[in-house]
Amino acid sequence: MVVNGQTPVCTRSFVSGDNMSVRREPSGTGRAEPNGRIKADSQTGLYPETRRQGMLSVLSYGRLVARAVLGGLSQTDGRDYSLITASYGFGKDFRKGILKKGMCYGDDACFIARNRTADVLGVADGVGGWRDYGVDPSQFSATLMRTCERLVKEGRFTPSNPVGILTSGYYELLQNKVPLLGSSTACIVVLDRRSHRLHTCNLGDSGFLVVRGGEVVHRSDEQQHYFNTPFQLSIAPPGAEGVVLSDSPEAADSSSFDVQLGDIILTATDGLFDNMPDYMILQELKKLKTTNYDSILQTAQSIAKQAHDLAYDPNYMSPFAQFACDNGLNVRGGKPDDITVLLSIVAEYTD
Amino acid sequence: MLTLLSMFYYICLRRRSRSGTRGEALTSRRAVESGQRAVLPVSVEVEQYAKEVLDFSSHYGSENSMSYTMWNLAGSPNVYPSSGDFTQTAVFRAYGTWWEQCASAPQRFRRIPNGFHSQDYIELGFEEPVYPTAVEVFETYYPGAIVQIMACSHNPFSQSPPTDVRWEVLWSGEPTKALTPQARQFSPKIKHINFPTNLLRLEFNSSLLDYYTELDAVILRGVKDMPMLALYKMPLIDISDLSDSEEELSDVGGPFRPRGDGRHQSTGSGYFDKLPYELIQLILSHLTLPDLCRLAQSCRLLHQHCCDPLQYTQLSLQPYWPRLSDASLGHLQSRCTLLQRLNLSWTGNRGALTLSGFSSFMKACGLSLVCLEMSCCHFLNEACLEVIAQTCPALQELNLSSCDRLHPQAFTHISKLPHLRRLVLYRTKIEQTAILSILTFCTELKHLNLGSCVRIEDYDVVASMLAARSRSLRSLDMWRCRNLTDRGLTELVSGCRMLEELDLGWCPTLQSSTGCFQQLARNLPRLRKLFLTANRTVCDSDIEELAACCPSLQHLDILGTRLVSAGSLKKLLQSCPGLLLLDVSFCSQIDIRVVQELSGLFPNVAIKKSFTQ
Numbered sequence: 009m010v011v012n013g014q015t016p017v018c019t020r021s022f023v024s025g026d027n028m029s030v031r032r033e034p035s036g037t038g039r040a041e042p043n044g045r046i047k048a049d050s051q052t053g054l055y056p057e058t059r060r061q062g063m064l065s066v067l068s069y070g071r072l073v074a075r076a077v078l079g080g081l082s083q084t085d086g087r088d089y090s091l092i093t094a095s096y097g098f099g100k101d102f103r104k105g106i107l108k109k110g111m112c113y114g115d116d117a118c119f120i121a122r123n124r125t126a127d128v129l130g131v132a133d134g135v136g137g138w139r140d141y142g143v144d145p146s147q148f149s150a151t152l153m154r155t156c157e158r159l160v161k162e163g164r165f166t167p168s169n170p171v172g173i174l175t176s177g178y179y180e181l182l183q184n185k186v187p188l189l190g191s192s193t194a195c196i197v198v199l200d201r202r203s204h205r206l207h208t209c210n211l212g213d214s215g216f217l218v219v220r221g222g223e224v225v226h227r228s229d230e231q232q233h234y235f236n237t238p239f240q241l242s243i244a245p246p247g248a249e250g251v252v253l254s255d256s257p258e259a260a261d262s263s264s265f266d267v268q269l270g271d272i273i274l275t276a277t278d279g280l281f282d283n284m285p286d287y288m289i290l291q292e293l294k295k296l297k298t299t300n301y302d303s304i305l306q307t308a309q310s311i312a313k314q315a316h317d318l319a320y321d322p323n324y325m326s327p328f329a330q331f332a333c334d335n336g337l338n339v340r341g342g343k344p345d346d347i348t349v350l351l352s353i354v355a356e357y358t359d
Numbered sequence: 360m361l362t363l364l365s366m367f368y369y370i371c372l373r374r375r376s377r378s379g380t381r382g383e384a385l386t387s388r389r390a391v392e393s394g395q396r397a398v399l400p401v402s403v404e405v406e407q408y409a410k411e412v413l414d415f416s417s418h419y420g421s422e423n424s425m426s427y428t429m430w431n432l433a434g435s436p437n438v439y440p441s442s443g444d445f446t447q448t449a450v451f452r453a454y455g456t457w458w459e460q461c462a463s464a465p466q467r468f469r470r471i472p473n474g475f476h477s478q479d480y481i482e483l484g485f486e487e488p489v490y491p492t493a494v495e496v497f498e499t500y501y502p503g504a505i506v507q508i509m510a511c512s513h514n515p516f517s518q519s520p521p522t523d524v525r526w527e528v529l530w531s532g533e534p535t536k537a538l539t540p541q542a543r544q545f546s547p548k549i550k551h552i553n554f555p556t557n558l559l560r561l562e563f564n565s566s567l568l569d570y571y572t573e574l575d576a577v578i579l580r581g582v583k584d585m586p587m588l589a590l591y592k593m594p595l596i597d598i599s600d601l602s603d604s605e606e607e608l609s610d611v612g613g614p615f616r617p618r619g620d621g622r623h624q625s626t627g628s629g630y631f632d633k634l635p636y637e638l639i640q641l642i643l644s645h646l647t648l649p650d651l652c653r654l655a656q657s658c659r660l661l662h663q664h665c666c667d668p669l670q671y672t673q674l675s676l677q678p679y680w681p682r683l684s685d686a687s688l689g690h691l692q693s694r695c696t697l698l699q700r701l702n703l704s705w706t707g708n709r710g711a712l713t714l715s716g717f718s719s720f721m722k723a724c725g726l727s728l729v730c731l732e733m734s735c736c737h738f739l740n741e742a743c744l745e746v747i748a749q750t751c752p753a754l755q756e757l758n759l760s761s762c763d764r765l766h767p768q769a770f771t772h773i774s775k776l777p778h779l780r781r782l783v784l785y786r787t788k789i790e791q792t793a794i795l796s797i798l799t800f801c802t803e804l805k806h807l808n809l810g811s812c813v814r815i816e817d818y819d820v821v822a823s824m825l826a827a828r829s830r831s832l833r834s835l836d837m838w839r840c841r842n843l844t845d846r847g848l849t850e851l852v853s854g855c856r857m858l859e860e861l862d863l864g865w866c867p868t869l870q871s872s873t874g875c876f877q878q879l880a881r882n883l884p885r886l887r888k889l890f891l892t893a894n895r896t897v898c899d900s901d902i903e904e905l906a907a908c909c910p911s912l913q914h915l916d917i918l919g920t921r922l923v924s925a926g927s928l929k930k931l932l933q934s935c936p937g938l939l940l941l942d943v944s945f946c947s948q949i950d951i952r953v954v955q956e957l958s959g960l961f962p963n964v965a966i967k968k969s970f971t972q
Contacts, residue, residue, distance in 0.1 A: 158425065158437070158447065159425070162425065162434070164425065179424070180424060180425060180426055180446070182867065183420065183421060183424045183426035183427075183446065184426060184446050185427075185444060185446070185893060185918060185919050185944065185945050185969070186919065186945050186971065187893075187895050187919045187920065187921050187945060187947065189921075245895075245921065246870070246871070246872070246895050246896040246898075246921075246922065247872060247896075
């Protein structure tokens with residue numbers, strides 16, 4: 009698409025130099041985004057390139073080579089990427105796949121948001137222990153995710169700093185008139201459309217995988233204080249500040265990673281990772297052939313369903329049970345938990 | 360051949376570089392496109408949400424947040440059609456008459472025209488200028504506060520400096536109170552104007568409302584071409600329009616001064632000159648300022664009366680902000696030599712007032728000035744404050760609220776006003792050094808508002824300075840100060856024993872467990888107003904201590920604590936007979952049933968319980 013837009017610039021300049029400047033504008037910019045990218049290409053790199061080619065070689069060859077150069081350049085970094093994402097999940101109490109209010113599965117919450125410059129996803133797992141204090145654990149995670157979503161939609165973030173999203177999201181929770189209580193893990197994934205870099209941050213035991221060619225090429229690190237007690241953002245009731253685990257959003261583990269077209273990004277809460285080992289997830293992902301939304305949703309559904317089935321299988325040796333055994337606990341079976349799966353594919357950006 | 364080609368190419372290149380950068384080309388293309396769009400049939404209506412919030416007078420939220428801030432009014436609705444008290448909306452700082460009742464409130468100015476109700480405003484920029492056909496406001500909680508919608512001829516996104524800025528009223532009305540707090544879409548019938556606009560101003564009066572009004576979004580509908588309707592209307596002279604116009608304000612006195620032959624007609628004053636001078640003065644004192652200026656042009660006798668400086672001891676130019684200019688100040692200058700109270704709030708923006716106009720007025724009229732209200736005056740700069748400090752030696756009240764573009768350096772000049780009693784610095788960029796020097800030199804301070812002053816690094820230092828220097832402090836507003844701790848509060852309440860009003864809303868670092876609130880109650884027996892909004896640690900023992908020590912309490916806000924029970928509230932209500940306002944919204948132990956029961960027992964108290972559905 010960019011190639012089409014660019015080449016007329018050099019061909020016309022050879023053929024009809026005089027009205028070039030008039031005719032060039034619509035053709036050169038017509039299909040490009042008004043975002044300055046073309047400007048950078050044409051003014052810094054491309055134009056001198058074609059000129060040199062044209063002057064050194066025979067006319068027709070020059071044109072061909074110029075086209076090739078242009079094509080090559082735009083292949084590597086000309087296009088914007090974006091994420092096509094589908095979400096699916098299960099609440100622990102068999103509230104199957106139904107979103108409560110906003111994007112919630114049980115105590116899990118998630119969001120998918122996009123902005124001019126970036127696609128952003130997030131998952132958060134409300135810590136269930138708060139139910140004993142008469143606090144709905146989903147309130148914290150859901151409000152956190154909704155706030156992050158708003159921050160993204162209103163452009164109050166920088167794509168390269170997902171920790172910033174989490175920090176200001178958490179700060180906004182404190183600005184709510186409602187005295188929120190609770191705690192939650194959180195994982196935020198940002199794709200910078202232009203630079204094709206995936207910026208992520210993760211606090212606690214939710215996480216993400218980047219899968220390329222059937223292999224995991226990048227993943228989040230799990231953060232736990234001790235077994236089954238992940239890092240968590242929290243707002244404690246007055247007087248209990250010292251008692252309740254509370255990690256600062258800055259403690260989140262952040263990373264950056266260059267993605268390619270076709271990379272699959274799976275972001276999920278521990279409900280998935282505790283019940284499904286990598287090889288099973290990869291097996292499911294292999295079934296994903298096309299990049300349309302429906303097939304992604306289907307795959308997300310089948311992954312979530314499988315994890316859900318495994319979670320209630322008393323004889324299955326889940327990754328969670330394995331990890332428990334490593335910690336000297338004799339546990340078998342799956343781990344019944346809320347499951348949230350966000351499945352995304354890196355695709356070319358279209359409006 | 361090759362050389363020829365390369366030369367030809369070079370020429371092309373030169374042309375290309377001359378034709379401008381790509382960025383310019385892009386904008387020119389856009390211009391062409393928009394030109395094409397303009398050719399479309401007239402009936403095409405553009406609907407747009409606000410692109411940007413440009414200016415506002417106050418808000419509930421914090422400066423670096425997006426909860427309850429005015430910036431939420433930009434973009435599409437977040438809450439509508441739901442109703443309730445939500446973070447995603449735009450909320451003003453005050454509602455009802457609770458703030459006006461306080462001793463810290465400024466005295467009302469005389470001669471306010473009947474049609475002027477505005478207390479707060481917000482200015483919104485839209486993407487494309489249109490001839491407005493409708494304005495829709497999504498009010499999601501306690502609607503009814505909008506009293507005026509105005510349109511400006513200036514494009515806020517254009518690079519050129521504003522010239523000939525015109526404001527037209529699209530709609531105006533009285534403050535109202537909706538029957539329910541339910542959300543509504545307010546779309547009044549608006550007047551057609553003969554210029555395209557992408558800058559709207561909404562003015563509000565929340566005085567009749569039972570709680571904070573919340574706004575979600577604003578839609579501007581309009582057409583790109585001047586509608587035929589407006590074309591027909593144009594030549595008509597609208598009587599009401601004329602009578603409202605303050606254009607005379609700028610050439611006040613003009614026609615009379617140069618006329619030397621006035622004495623030939625001096626005998627025709629009828630019986631008016633038989634009336635005592637004071638009586639005519641008294642009659643004239645009921646006129647609004649434009650009427651006074653018009654009357655001055657009717658005859659010599661009345662001109663003399665209307666120009667008497669005693670008519671201008673207090674002057675509120677706030678209602679006339681759209682048309683006030685350097686010239687109008689210049690004309691008023693000669694009459695205002697005895698001026699004591701001046702209200703310039705909202706005036707002078709977009710270049711209407713300049714340093715020279717302001718300083719020449721102040722030099723002529725500042726000597727006896729006691730009160731100066733200048734909220735949202737964005738023309739103010741450091742030099743203006745220096746002028747105020749030099750020309751107003753007797754100044755006692757200064758209001759600079761929401762002058763958020765005023766440089767931090769400017770505030771140091773305030774310390775040269777030793778008689779200051781009331782100082783409002785809400786939403787300004789004042790820094791710690793400046794406030795400390797003000798507190799050092801202005802020892803007569805009685806009312807101080809430091810709400811949302813985000814540049815002050817350590818409020819504890821300010822509090823201890825207040826305790827040391829401002830012993831006669833009556834009211835203090837520390838709304839949303841980030842880091843006041845129990846140490847500062849303890850010092851403050853042991854130093855400023857006269858405090859009657861204390862706003863500690865949204866000061867998250869105050870911990871009740873340190874006993875600071877109980878100490879506050881014990882030290883301030885005269886307390887009338889206490890805001891502990893969103894302090895999650897306020898508990899029963901604090902309320903009981905207040906009940907025991909502060910019998911004259913009138914306003915109390917303890918929104919958002921989980922630790923206060925109905926029992927302690929009942930005790931408080933029993934021992935504070937003067938209580939008028941009690942906000943227990945989002946107190947999880949106080950449900951609506953308790954509120955109803957208490958309201959039944961204490962009918963004189965407005966007990967507020969907000970909801971989010």
